[in-house]
Amino acid sequence: MNPELQGRTLPPTDPYLVGREKVREFAHAVLATNDIHLDVDAARAAGHADLVAPTTFPVVVQEKTLAQLLAEPDAGIDFSRVVHGNQRFTYTRAVVAGDELTAQLTVSSIKTLGPHSMVTADTVITDASGDHVVTAISTLVVRGDE
Amino acid sequence: MSTAASAPPAAELTVGDVVAERQVTFTRDTLVRYAGASGDFNPIHYRDDVAASVDLPGVIAHGMLTMGVAVQPVVDWLGDPARVTDYQVKFTRPVVVDPQSGADVTIAAKVGAVDVEAQTARIDLTVSFDSATVLGKAQVAVDLR
Numbered sequence: 554m555n556p557e558l559q560g561r562t563l564p565p566t567d568p569y570l571v572g573r574e575k576v577r578e579f580a581h582a583v584l585a586t587n588d589i590h591l592d593v594d595a596a597r598a599a600g601h602a603d604l605v606a607p608t609t610f611p612v613v614v615q616e617k618t619l620a621q622l623l624a625e626p627d628a629g630i631d632f633s634r635v636v637h638g639n640q641r642f643t644y645t646r647a648v649v650a651g652d653e654l655t656a657q658l659t660v661s662s663i664k665t666l667g668p669h670s671m672v673t674a675d676t677v678i679t680d681a682s683g684d685h686v687v688t689a690i691s692t693l694v695v696r697g698d699e
Numbered sequence: 700m701s702t703a704a705s706a707p708p709a710a711e712l713t714v715g716d717v718v719a720e721r722q723v724t725f726t727r728d729t730l731v732r733y734a735g736a737s738g739d740f741n742p743i744h745y746r747d748d749v750a751a752s753v754d755l756p757g758v759i760a761h762g763m764l765t766m767g768v769a770v771q772p773v774v775d776w777l778g779d780p781a782r783v784t785d786y787q788v789k790f791t792r793p794v795v796v797d798p799q800s801g802a803d804v805t806i807a808a809k810v811g812a813v814d815v816e817a818q819t820a821r822i823d824l825t826v827s828f829d830s831a832t833v834l835g836k837a838q839v840a841v842d843l844r
Contacts, residue, residue, distance in 0.1 A: 583767030
């Protein structure tokens with residue numbers, strides 16, 4: 554992997570419109586049963602503008618930035634050797650249906666551990682007003698030849 | 700917040716308390732559904748031949764599926780998913796999903812730390828498959844105000 558990736562910030566993604574049915578589809582996929590993910594009346598009764606997306610839903614938006622990173626011509630990351638090491642979501646507020654989210658990735662660290670390398674990427678996700686919603690942080694391990 | 704979803708009071712929590720437990724079964728259907736919902740179509744999550752070609756013991760669950768499912772008992776305990784302010788995990792072992800019997804995954808959520816003044820807590824998850832944990836440092840920060 555190219556060590557010069559450290560500190561690099563990629564261009565922001567096109568806005569992603571969070572749809573109600575997408576929230577429901579994702580909720581079913583992660584076996585979420587709380588009504589606030591599924592029932593608009595329940596979400597509004599709890600004070601939310603619309604359905605609240607499941608905790609890990611931002612990965613759908615973050616994934617677009619990881620794809621950008623893997624596609625960087627000088628990254629030198631072999632996708633078939635990539636293993637997901639760590640994942641974190643740090644929220645300012647929950648994602649709700651109707652949000653228009655933009656994501657921007659910065660490579661925060663590159664480390665080498667024997668034949669393997671590890672890249673940590675912070676994807677900052679903001680809403681249509683430019684306010685922070687959630688930061689999704691992934692560490693990807695690229696397995697080298699043993 | 701509505702009366703329907705009042706938060707568990709921080710003052711009543713003690714470190715070590717189990718706040719939620721659940722057992723779920725992942726089947727190949729679960730993996731296909733998650734692939735579609737998330738957009739992660741890596742074939743190691745649905746094709747035995749591809750999984751075998753990269754020396755996996757079988758088709759494995761998406762790590763992000765395990766992470767996404769593991770927090771649900773905490774969300775139900777909280778009453779409102781918006782009370783989760785931070786969630787992190789380390790992926791330590793794969794969950795191998797048998798085509799016929801699937802994979803039984805158990806989740807236990809315990810209080811790891813409480814700040815009564817700030818009304819926040821850290822909930823630690825123990826997520827196990829085949830008698831071994833599959834997530835490390837699985838921590839959920841929650842806002843109980």
